[in-house]
Amino acid sequence: MSDHRDASGPGPSSTVVTGAPNQTLALAAMLFAVSMTFIDQTIVSIAAPSIIDELDLSSSGMQWVVNAYLLTLAAFFALGGRLADIFGHRLIMLIGTLLFVISSVLCGCVPSGDFAQAWLIIFRATQGFGAALMFPAALAVVVAVFPVEHRGRALALFFGLSGAFTAVGPLLGGWLTEWTWRAIFWVNVPVAIVALVLTAMAHIPNVPRHERLDVPGAVLVAAGMGLSVLGLQQASAWGWSSIATWACIVGGLLVLALFCAYELRVEQPLIRLEVFRDRAFTADSVVLFFAMLAFVPVFYFASVYAQVSLSASPTQAALFLLYFFIGFGLASQWGGRILDKRGAKPAMKLGTALGALGFALWANKLTDLSIHDQWPYAALAGAGIGLLLAPASTDAVNRAIGASYGEVTGITQTIRNFSASVGMAVFGTVLIHVTTDRVGDTLQSKGVPTGAANDTARSIAEAVTGHPDGQAPSGSGPVASTMRDAMGAIRMDFAEANQWIFYGMAIALGVAFLCSVLHPGTRVTGTPEQESAAATR
Known part of the structure; x- marks a missing residue:
């Protein structure tokens, strides 16, 4: 030491x-x-x-x-x-x-x-x-x-x-x-x-x-962190294949690397x-x-x-x-x-x-x-x-x-x-x-067409991660009825x-x-x- x-x-x-x-x-x-x-x-x-x-x-x-x-x-x-x-x-x-x-x-x-x-x-x-x-x-x-x-x-x-x-x-x-x-x-x-x-x-x-x-250093570290987390946060909406997702993630990491290089040169970092x-x-x-x-x-x-x-x-x-x-x-x-x-x-x-x-x-x-x-x-x-x-x-x-x-x-x-x-x-x-993916598979196993099952599964995934009461959606029709019947399986x-x-x-x-x-x-x-x-x- x-x-x-x-x-x-x-x-x-x-x-x-x-x-x-x-x-x-x-x-x-x-x-x-x-x-x-x-x-x-x-x-x-x-x-x-x-x-x-x-x-x-x-x-x-x-x-x-x-x-x-x-x-x-x-x-x-x-x-x-x-x-x-x-x-x-x-x-x-x-x-x-x-x-x-x-x-x-x-x-x-x-x-x-x-x-x-x-x-x-x-x-x-x-x-x-x-x-x-x-x-x-x-x-x-x-x-x-x-x-x-x-x-x-x-x-x-x-x-x-x-x-x-x-x-x-x-x-x-x-x-x-x-x-x-x-x-x-x-x-x-x-x-x-x-x-x-x-x-x-x-x-x-x-x-x-x-x-x-060190004001420039403060701006660089805030921008780098903000960009990288924005890309990770929005990946669920933009998709992992999206250019915007990777532009934010990679761009944020590059800004953080620039921040490190700048801090090593400045007198009072x-x-x-x-x-x-x-x-x-x-x-x-x-x-x-x-x-x-x-x-x-x-x-x-x-x-x-x-x-x-x-x-x-x-x-x-x-x-x-x-x-x-x-x-x-x-x-x-x-x-x-x-x-x-x-x-x-x-x-x-x-x-x-x-x-x-x-x-x-x-x-x-x-x-x-x-x-x-x-x-x-x-x-x-x-x-x-x-x-x-x-x-x-x-x-x-x-x-x-x-x-x-x-x-x-x-x-x-x-x-x-x-x-x-x-x-x-x-x-x-x-x-x-x-x-x-799992809710879509569950709905398809109960006879819901693939396209409707995937769209509905996405809606349910957004709903349960934001509405933790886990209630089945209201509405009529075969898809809504199937969803209400499947809520037990969806909770699993x-x-x-x-x-x-x-x-x-x-x-x-x-x-x-x-x-x-x-x-x-x-x-x-x-x-x-x-x-x-x-x-x-």
Whole structure:
């Protein structure tokens, strides 16, 4: 381990933040702030049927409502981390929180009519931008307040309790949706107020750094991510043979490559890519990428599966997801202890292995159409993610170059949220295609002509991925009558299509396990003397 890593300490602001701030209040304030971002990753999935029915959204439109948030969060996370370093962590955290909560209120005030879908997507995007400002600044505050030898446990608590708030999302969403789905956005208001009050009480100082902001780099990374995810998201509508699909995907990847080349030449880049020369940091980042292909998308797909194939209500679907979060919350604390005692590698290896096993067993049980038969495997999958998430994130942040924690947090969270956007887009496309094929086969087996069966199957695939009540379409005629008679078989078709998704998540965790093996196993440690020297530098 090089000297600058071992002596990284709490960063440039440590000479100010380690004395005056109240660590407990600072941690609580940042936790309440970021909990809103976690809650909004899950709460919308539960309310999706009600939103679609009231606003008459399309299935792809609803997926964009979910993905607009994730994509803006990913595209601007590095910018948020850099702004936090330049203008001060506390200031950017406060600005991000205010933007997030104002956008939440506007999402809940969406008017009915033709402009509803655009309104909701726009303000979900600004919500994601607020989160991109808030999250890296909040995490940087926690990193700066706690010394390196206690940081693993503090961040395990940070991510573990954030995960618990994520579990509250589906439960709260199911309950609020019974009143009005608009309340799922308004609930962020009291949470934001608590975060702002605790921030003021914690007396967290604001320490800016006089550096230049890399605007061209921010534009390139946002454009590259946006184009690539657009192509993946729209592949179900445009088709994989479409020139537009591949133009977006390849074009986005080329822009990201251009971004990397530009960052290596600019004097004060948005992201200092030399941090990837650290083999451990690279391993942490790749593990996070493959793990997040499963972690956020599982909320949406498990919720839709429960409401379609299991005919569950929104509240029952939320309870179904709760099994996953119980495993996640318990294991995240264990992962933090392993990190503090033995380093990140053992926690990542065990977590990725358990996660891969859990998702594979869960996928195998989806066609049993029983919540009670699936809960042990959902909990096992959640435990695997919980074990690896905090250790991989904390180990990566501890390896910051020059202790630029806001910047490195921006890198790791950009990777995580870009991965979540890719997972949503790819798995959503796969689900629609496989559902269409299986439902088409089912209808043909019941005597529906091939052309009519394929057209109807496509309509049903769009409907069930957007309307998780799983109700048969109304209407008259032989095709409509056959569809109503076949709804039991169609629910099984949808369960079988979801098996592809969950096996895909298991494969992603399996690849993450192979990447965790490449971690050198070195640990970031620091003495008070080393931290003091780093702070002086």
